[in-house]
Amino acid sequence: MGQIQVTKPAEDELEKMGVKxxxxxxxxxxxxxxxxxxxxxxxxxxxxxxVTAGDEKVTFGPDEMVVFPEGLDCTWxxxxxxxxxYKFG
Numbered sequence: 001m002g003q004i005q006v007t008k009p010a011e012d013e014l015e016k017m018g019v020k021x022x023x024x025x026x027x028x029x030x031x032x033x034x035x036x037x038x039x040x041x042x043x044x045x046x047x048x049x050x051v052t053a054g055d056e057k058v059t060f061g062p063d064e065m066v067v068f069p070e071g072l073d074c075t076w077x078x079x080x081x082x083x084x085x086y087k088f089g
């Protein structure tokens with residue numbers, strides 16, 4: 001298993017985590033490099049993204065929870081405008 005974790009949580013899990021109260025981040029179609037100073041957990045509401053970190057390539061979209069580990073260097077390739085809830089730490 002790679003460094004980036006992708007799951008499809010149930011509605012009750014989302015409620016327990018308080019996902020709907022997390023801030024929302026949006027991004028149009030683009031490609032950029034990113035470094036994670038701390039772990040990020042995000043829940044994708046819309047869009048499609050492929051993240052590449054070394055040999056690992058992960059694609060995710062709506063209704064998926066993604067966890068990026070602290071210290072990760074990667075490239076985001078947003079192929080459909082993305083909208084997501086996010087939480088650091």
